[in-house]
Amino acid sequence: QKEVEQNSGPLSVPEGAIASLNCTYSDRVSQSFFWYRQYSGKSPELIMSIYSNGDKEDGRFTAQLNKASQYVSLLIRDSQPSDSATYLCAVITGFQKLVFGTGTRLLVSP
Amino acid sequence: GAGVSQSPRYKVAKRGQDVALRCDPISGHVSLFWYQQALGQGPEFLTYFQNEAQLDKSGLPSDRFFAERPEGSVSTLKIQRTQQEDSAVYLCASSKSRDSHYGYTFGSGTRLTVV
Numbered sequence: 001q002k003e004v005e006q007n008s009g010p011l012s013v014p015e016g017a018i019a020s021l022n023c024t025y026s027d028r029v030s031q032s033f034f035w036y037r038q039y040s041g042k043s044p045e046l047i048m049s050i051y052s053n054g055d056k057e058d059g060r061f062t063a064q065l066n067k068a069s070q071y072v073s074l075l076i077r078d079s080q081p082s083d084s085a086t087y088l089c090a091v092i093t094g095f096q097k098l099v100f101g102t103g104t105r106l107l108v109s110p
Numbered sequence: 111g112a113g114v115s116q117s118p119r120y121k122v123a124k125r126g127q128d129v130a131l132r133c134d135p136i137s138g139h140v141s142l143f144w145y146q147q148a149l150g151q152g153p154e155f156l157t158y159f160q161n162e163a164q165l166d167k168s169g170l171p172s173d174r175f176f177a178e179r180p181e182g183s184v185s186t187l188k189i190q191r192t193q194q195e196d197s198a199v200y201l202c203a204s205s206k207s208r209d210s211h212y213g214y215t216f217g218s219g220t221r222l223t224v225v
Contacts, residue, residue, distance in 0.1 A: 004152075034213045043201055043216040044153065088152050092210045097143065097166060100152035 006101035019076040021104050023089030032092040035074045039085045079108045114217035122223045123192045131187045131220045133202030141205040142185050148198045192224045
């Protein structure tokens with residue numbers, strides 16, 4: 001079992017819709033969770049961090065964390081074609097390093 | 111500097127050649143990380159420095175890989191006798207905190223192609 005699992009996609013949504021990206025992790029002691037966006041040929045860019053159960057909103061982005069279920073999600077409201085990218089879920093493990101999932105490719109069609 | 115700077119951006123190496131990849135982290139950032147990203151995959155951890163101390167090198171794939179950060183600032187990742195499976199993007203990241211609590215800032219990466 002991989003430490004961080006994501007559906008590779010692609011996830012296709014029309015412009016203006018809500019995109020929902022999901023991630024599960026295996027290390028129960030993980031305390032810090034991140035979403036990175038990576039455009040093709042570019043490096044990962046941090047877009048959200050979340051540390052406690054519940055929702056955290058930042059503009060069109062909402063991160064959700066459920067530690068009991070070991071589940072993290074990212075919602076993107078009013079999706080735009082410019083949101084088309086790969087979204088990487090990352091978790092700090094007990095060894096104090098970020099472990100990444102394989103990423104979910106999001107395609108937003110005009 | 112304003113961001114994490116990596117050089118070269120692209121490197122083509124003949125199989126068996128040695129390569130050196132450079133990372134210049136954000137000024138004052140204590141922690142520095144190297145990751146390897148194969149096509150279509152997420153970044154995979156290679157090694158971690160806190161100042162000049164290499165605290166974790168568990169991700170280095172073989173003894174052909176070596177990293178250093180002698181003065182606690184610039185870091186170099188060296189790959190000896192490159193193999194085709196070493197072809198990947200090598201990402202450097204830095205963090206102002208001693209742990210990873212706030213996430214990392216990544217550089218643009220070095221794309222290594224071994225032919």
